[in-house]
Amino acid sequence: xxxxxxxxxxxxxxxxxxxxxxxxxxxxxxxxxxxxxxxxxxxxxxxxxxxxxxxxxxxxxxxxxxxxxxxxxxxxxxxxxxxxxxxxxxxxxxxxxxxxxxxxxxxxxxxxxxxxxxxxxxxxxxxxxxxxxxxxxxxxxxxxxxxxxxxxxxxxxxxxxxxxxxxxxxxx
Amino acid sequence: xxxxxxxxxxxxxxxxxxxxxxxxxxxxxxxxxxxxxxxxxxxxxxxxxxxxxxxxxxxxxxxxxxxxxxxxxxxxxxxxxxxxxxxxxxxxxxxxxxxx
Numbered sequence: 001x002x003x004x005x006x007x008x009x010x011x012x013x014x015x016x017x018x019x020x021x022x023x024x025x026x027x028x029x030x031x032x033x034x035x036x037x038x039x040x041x042x043x044x045x046x047x048x049x050x051x052x053x054x055x056x057x058x059x060x061x062x063x064x065x066x067x068x069x070x071x072x073x074x075x076x077x078x079x080x081x082x083x084x085x086x087x088x089x090x091x092x093x094x095x096x097x098x099x100x101x102x103x104x105x106x107x108x109x110x111x112x113x114x115x116x117x118x119x120x121x122x123x124x125x126x127x128x129x130x131x132x133x134x135x136x137x138x139x140x141x142x143x144x145x146x147x148x149x150x151x152x153x154x155x156x157x158x159x160x161x162x163x164x165x166x167x168x169x170x171x172x
Numbered sequence: 173x174x175x176x177x178x179x180x181x182x183x184x185x186x187x188x189x190x191x192x193x194x195x196x197x198x199x200x201x202x203x204x205x206x207x208x209x210x211x212x213x214x215x216x217x218x219x220x221x222x223x224x225x226x227x228x229x230x231x232x233x234x235x236x237x238x239x240x241x242x243x244x245x246x247x248x249x250x251x252x253x254x255x256x257x258x259x260x261x262x263x264x265x266x267x268x269x270x271x272x
Contacts, residue, residue: 006174010182017186017209021193026201033205040212046174047223052215052234059238064208064245071249072201075256093196097188104187108180116226130231137228138235149239156243160250 005046012039030068037061048122051131179220187213198264200255204248211241 016036023029037060044053124133138146190209197203215234222230256262 002174006178010178013182014185014189017189020205020209021189021197021202026199029202029205033208036209037212040216043216044219047179047219049219049223049231049234052219052231055235055238056215059242060208060212064242067245067249068201068205071252074253075201075262090196093192096195097192100191101184101188104184105181108177108184111177111180113176113221113225116224118226120222120226120228120231133228134231134235138232142229142232145236149236152243153239156246160246163247163250163254 002046006043009039009043009046012036013043026072027069030065030072033068034061034065037065048125049130051134176220176224179224180217183213183217183220186210186216200252200262200264201249203264204245204252207248208241208245211237 013036016032016039019032020029020036023032037056041053041056041061044050044056119137120133187210190206190213193206193209194203197206215237218230218234218237222228222234252262255267259267261267
């Protein structure tokens with residue numbers, strides 16, 4: 001049963017990722033991306049990571065993809081539908097991916113993980129829950145990285161505002 | 173239980189699809205979406221490793237990767253809007269000059 005679910009999720013994720021890359025219409029590509037992110041949230045659930053599944057849906061499906069859709073609607077993309085070869089450097093890209101797959105596949109096939117560390121054991125997950133475990137470790141050991149991520153998001157918002165404002169001033 | 177290697181191979185295949193999209197497509201929006209696919213492949217690998225090695229750090233790194241991906245999407249898409257205002261075009265082969 002588990003393996004059937006994993007097989008379905010892997011197939012759906014890969015197929016929708018392919019459709020993102022190969023669909024000519026950008027709106028359809030973004031909507032296939034939505035399908036991919038939702039299936040990936042279920043994949044996180046199979047890994048007992050409820051909190052990650054929740055923020056996957058909130059951030060990716062809720063924020064990032066809506067941002068993509070807004071930009072696509074702001075921009076007129078009708079020209080792309082008429083491009084004869086919309087996949088620019090097709091054979092070279094295929095070659096790059098082939099060698100990448102061979103090398104990384106060879107790397108993974110000989111991979112054995114280290115012994116379990118124990119801070120996310122099934123017993124702890126059952127008794128405390130994933131969110132609580134994650135929060136405790138996040139605010140104890142990784143608080144500096146958390147603050148840095150907050151500053152990064154602030155800088156991203158300000159940067160987006162500044163970037164788009166500058167051109168409006170030049171037009172005047 | 174599903175072996176760890178299956179998740180890693182899935183992450184590898186997903187990363188390859190994203191890399192192919194980034195190299196082959198010339199539409200800037202689709203290229204940004206391909207970057208998101210690659211980041212998601214890394215997320216799958218990190219979450220699988222974190223669960224199988226019973227280490228919470230893997231999941232915390234996934235959290236930060238999602239935060240960075242959101243920031244990257246905001247900046248990247250504002251650059252796309254800027255590019256479109258300058259060149260009336262989001263096809264990267266048509267943008268030949270760095271100096272507008």
